[in-house]
Structures are given as C-alpha cells and as structure tokens.
Amino acid sequence: MQSSGLGVLVRLVIARDLRLAVRHWDQVMQPLIFFAIITTLFPLAISPALDELRRIAPGVVWVAAMLASLLALESLFRPDVEDGTMEQWVLSGQPLSLLLLAKVVTHWLLTGLPLVLMSPLVGTALGMPQSAWPVLMATLALGTGSLSMLGGVGAALTVSVRRGSVLLALLVLPLEMPVLIFGARAVDLAMHGEPVAGPLNLLAAALLFFVSLGPFAMAAAMRVSVET
Amino acid sequence: MHAQAGQAAAEPQLDVRAVHLWRGERHLLRGTSFVLERGELLQVVGPNGVGKTSLLRCVAGLLPTESGDIVWRGRPLQDCRDDYHQELAYLAHINALKPDLTALENLQYSVALRRPVMQQELRATFARLRIDQCADLPARALSAGQKRRVAIGRILLTRASLWILDEPITNLDSAGIALFEECMAEHLRTGGMILTAAHQLLLQGRPGVRTLELH
Numbered sequence: 367m368q369s370s371g372l373g374v375l376v377r378l379v380i381a382r383d384l385r386l387a388v389r390h391w392d393q394v395m396q397p398l399i400f401f402a403i404i405t406t407l408f409p410l411a412i413s414p415a416l417d418e419l420r421r422i423a424p425g426v427v428w429v430a431a432m433l434a435s436l437l438a439l440e441s442l443f444r445p446d447v448e449d450g451t452m453e454q455w456v457l458s459g460q461p462l463s464l465l466l467l468a469k470v471v472t473h474w475l476l477t478g479l480p481l482v483l484m485s486p487l488v489g490t491a492l493g494m495p496q497s498a499w500p501v502l503m504a505t506l507a508l509g510t511g512s513l514s515m516l517g518g519v520g521a522a523l524t525v526s527v528r529r530g531s532v533l534l535a536l537l538v539l540p541l542e543m544p545v546l547i548f549g550a551r552a553v554d555l556a557m558h559g560e561p562v563a564g565p566l567n568l569l570a571a572a573l574l575f576f577v578s579l580g581p582f583a584m585a586a587a588m589r590v591s592v593e594t
Numbered sequence: 595m596h597a598q599a600g601q602a603a604a605e606p607q608l609d610v611r612a613v614h615l616w617r618g619e620r621h622l623l624r625g626t627s628f629v630l631e632r633g634e635l636l637q638v639v640g641p642n643g644v645g646k647t648s649l650l651r652c653v654a655g656l657l658p659t660e661s662g663d664i665v666w667r668g669r670p671l672q673d674c675r676d677d678y679h680q681e682l683a684y685l686a687h688i689n690a691l692k693p694d695l696t697a698l699e700n701l702q703y704s705v706a707l708r709r710p711v712m713q714q715e716l717r718a719t720f721a722r723l724r725i726d727q728c729a730d731l732p733a734r735a736l737s738a739g740q741k742r743r744v745a746i747g748r749i750l751l752t753r754a755s756l757w758i759l760d761e762p763i764t765n766l767d768s769a770g771i772a773l774f775e776e777c778m779a780e781h782l783r784t785g786g787m788i789l790t791a792a793h794q795l796l797l798q799g800r801p802g803v804r805t806l807e808l809h
Contacts, residue, residue: 375707382695382703389694450690451704457654458707459680465707593657 375460379468380475387476393441397477398484401434405488416493423492424553427502428509428546430488431481435510436535438477439517442469443525443588453592462588463581470518470584478510494557501556501566508569509549515576516541522587526594545572605668607631607787608653608756613662615648622648625662626808630756632785633802635778637792640808646791647687647760649808653789654684654758680708683754685762689745693734697725697744700733705751719747723773738765746774757781759790771796 387394408426409419419426446452446469455465485506486499494502520538524530552565608630615623622645630636638646651657653664655671655678664671666678691700698716705711720726723743728736736744742765749757757778763771775796778788782802790796797803 374710378703378706382699385699386692386694445692449692450686450688451692453656453686454684454690454704455707456656457679457682457684459676459678459682460707461676 372461372464375464376468376471379465380472383469383472384475387472394476397434397438398480400437401430401481401484402488404430404433405492408492420493420495420557423489423494424502424550424557426492427485427488427494427506428550428553431485431506431510432513432539432542432546434481435477435513435517436538438473439521439534439538440531442473442518442521444521447525447592452588456589456592461585463585466518466522466584466588467577467581470514470580473518474511474514478507478514481510482506494553497559498553498556501562502553504566505549505552505569508566508573509545511573512545512569512576513542515573515580516545519580519583519587522584522591525588526591545569548572605665607667608789609663609665610653611663611665613649613652613664614660615645615652615657616660617645617648623652623659623808626806627662628806630787630789631802632755632787633782635782635788635790635797635800635803637790637795637803637805638808639792639795639805644808646808650684650758650760650789650791654682655679656684681755683749683752683757685745685749685757685759687760687764689741690748691733691741691744694732696730696732697736697740698729700744701748701751704748708752711751716747716751719751722750722777723747724769739767739770742766743770746777750777755786757786757788757790759788759792761792762790763792763794763796 405426408422412418412422443452446455456462482503485502489499489502490496517538520534524534524537527533548565548568552562552569555562555565606629610626610628612625612627613623614621614625626649628636638649640646648657652659655664655675666674671678690704691697695703698720701716701719702711702713705716717726717729720729723746725740725743725747728740728744733741733744746762749759763774766774778797779800781788795805
C-alpha cells in the first residue's frame with residue numbers, strides 16, 4: 367500500500383493543529399494571559415520598587431513561564447484522546463512518536479514561542495535592563511522547548527486519568543527544575559554583565575536530549591493511555 | 595521445507611487463537627478463537643457487557659491480551675504491528691471527528707495520514723454516502739447519523755483490507771443501513787474482511803457471513 371512520507375506526516379499534523387488553533391484562538395490565548403497576570407502579581411505583593419523587583423525578575427519570569435507552559439499542557443493531547451482521534455493515530459500504522467513530536471512542536475509554536483516574544487515586555491515591567499533581553503529570550507526559547515517535550519511525556523502518561531492535571535503538575539514540575547535553575551541563572555548572569563555561555567549550553571543540551579528521547583517516551587506512554 | 599511452504603499457503607489471513615482477557619476482576623474473554631478469510635464477515639454477538647468491544651480492541655491491537663495469539667498472515671501481531679495497522683480500518687463507538695473542522699477537513703486529515711488523497715475522491719465518497727451537502731459544514735453542526743456516515747466514509751477511504759467495526763450502524767436510519775450494507779458487500783466481493791460487533795445482524799444469509807456468540 368502506498369503510504370505518505372514522513373515529512374508529509376509532520377506537515378499534516380502541524381497544519382491540522384494550527385487550523386484548529388485558529389478556530390478556537392481564545393483557548394490558545396489563555397496561557398499567555400496567565401503568564402502576564404502572574405508576573406504582575408509580584409510587584410503588587412512584594413514592592414513596586416524597581417530595585418527590589420530587578421533582583422527577583424529572572425526568577426519571576428521563569429517561574430511564570432513554567433506555570434504557563436504547565437497550564438497549556440492540559441490541551442496538548444486531551445481533546446484528541448477524548449474524541450478518538452488518538453486511537454486512530456495509534457492504529458494508523460505510522461510512527462506514533464513522529465506524530466506526537468509534530469504535535470508538541472505545534473504546541474510550542476502556539477504556547478512557547480509567544481511567551482518568548484512577550485518576555486521582554488514582562489522583563490521591562492520588572493525593571494530588567496534592555497541588555498538582558500537577548501539572553502532572556504534565548505533561555506526561554508531553549509527552555510520552553512524542553513518544558514514542552516517533558517510536559518508532553520507527562521501529558522501522555524496522565525491523559526487517561528480523570529482530572530489528571532494536578533497529577534501532571536506533580537509529575538512534571540520536579541523534572542523541570544534543572545531547566546528553571548539554568549534558565550534563571552543565565553538571565554541573572556546577563557543582568558550583571560557576566561558570561562552566560564555555560565548555562566545556555568546546558569539548556570541547549572537539555573533540549574537536544576528531550577527532543578531525541580521524548581518522542582519515544584511519549585509514544586510508549588500514549589499506547590498505554592489509549593488501552594483503557 | 596515443503597511442508598512449511600504448504601503450511602504458509604494454507605495460513606488464514608487473521609487467526610485468533612484462545613484469547614483470554616481480564617478486565618479488573620472479571621474474566622471477560624475465555625479462550626475466544628476464530629479465523630477470518632478473504633471475503634468473510636464475522637459478526638460478534640452477545641448481551642451488553644459480554645466483551646464484544648474488548649474483543650474488537652484486542653484484535654485491533656489496542657488492548658494487550660492476557661494470553662492467546664492473534665496471527666495476521668502467519669505472523670504474530672506484536673511482530674508486524676505497523677504492517678497490520680496499515681491494512682486495518684477501525685471504527686470505534688466514537689467517530690473521531692473534530693467538531694471545529696468541517697466534515698471534509700476531518701476526512702482529509704485522517705485519510706492523508708495513511709495515503710495521499712485528492713479532494714475529488716473525498717467529495718465522491720461524500721456523494722456515495724449521500725452526505726455531500728454536509729461536506730463543508732463543521733462536524734459539530736452535523737446530526738449523529740450524519741457524523742456516523744462521515745466516520746464510515748473514513749473507513750471506505752482508508753482502502754484497508756480488514757475492517758473492524760464496533761456497532762457500525764448506531765444512529766443510522768434505514769436508508770443509511772441499506773447503504774452501509776451495500777458498502778460492506780462490495781468490500782467482501784473485492785476480497786476484504788470485516789469483523790464487527792452489532793446488535794442487528796447485517797448481510798444475513800449471504801455466503802461468507804458468520805456469527806460468533808460470546809457468553
């Protein structure tokens with residue numbers, strides 16, 4: 367039987383998910399608004415003094431990005447599993463790991479990339495100097511990619527669990543800590559004008575690691591999840 | 595060597611041998627066995643909760659069995675999963691349609707995952723199933739019967755040799771059932787195989803149509 371090429375498969379999944387996102391863009395916006403709101407809570411709760419905010423800015427932006435990406439995970443696989451699409455994918459005879467990777471890439475384009483683009487705005491609001499913007503964006507670009515992949519594995523594992531979102535958070539957040547540590551540290555170093563190559567390289571290595579192994583873990587977890 | 599070759603020729607297409615399945619505390623499938631050859635339709639019958647859907651899911655490879663073998667063209671299922679799935683079209687209780695996509699987009703995305711497909715072919719299938727007026731409506735706007743027809747359209751377009759259909763005629767009207775029986779008959783004529791669970795027997799009295807009763 368003639369079958370579709372792998373590149374075609376990836377394009378197909380991405381095109382489908384982008385089209386779905388356009389049709390209910392309000393749901394796509396929610397994690398972004400969440401990100402913006404969390405970062406505005408800190409000046410309200412701690413102090414509006416920029417000096418004080420500047421000290422905690424890298425940590426605040428990074429924790430907010432982590433929570434926003436966690437919030438977005440809920441919509442990664444659940445709709446497809448609930449309406450039976452995932453079952454069809456499992457039975458399609460195509461590499462499930464590749465299909466799920468394409469889904470995570472689209473998910474990152476819709477939830478991770480906007481966070482990266484929004485981060486200078488949020489950083490500025492917290493008193494972050496303009497010189498730290500490139501590093502902030504670079505760490506978030508690498509870091510949210512890792513968060514999406516790790517979160518994808520967690521989401522595939524918990525997707526069949528009723529109200530599994532708390533379990534997902536408990537499962538994924540501890541694993542995401544190294545990404546948070548290196549990400550926030552790199553931004554902090556950049557704000558003090560120090561070299562950031564070390565933590566940035568580690569973030570890139572983490573991303574490569576998760577992208578290369580994550581799809582197989584996701585596919586295995588998903589096969590178990592659709593059994594029920 | 596000769597004996598082996600002869601055995602391979604006599605090998606049935608789908609051979610399910612003594613499948614056992616537990617769901618929680620219940621021993622659902624107790625040594626279920628059957629074979630399916632080209633042009634045959636096997637209807638699994640039995641009361642609700644007896645394990646018809648579970649049997650179909652096992653045979654589709656969605657659910658691992660406790661013991662027993664499922665053999666596809668002489669190879670155990672776990673050794674040829676992808677090849678087997680490329681020959682398989684599975685219709686579940688749920689239709690696997692995205693409410694936000696149009697009926698046509700739904701079929702396009704699900705069929706193109708398996709093989710390249712042209713718009714005309716999709717529209718021809720809609721016409722064949724008499725739902726051409728629904729093609730460009732979002733799936734959420736369709737009636738339950740229309741959604742079922744769209745899902746059946748996916749089965750037809752997949753061009754698989756083995757159809758596994760779980761209650762395929764749910765929500766179909768009598769015209770829809772007749773239409774679907776026609777599609778099934780044509781699939782059997784061209785050497786296809788069908789395994790279904792249904793409360794209402796389809797294509798009764800036709801050669802190659804059998805029932806399997808679960809207790």
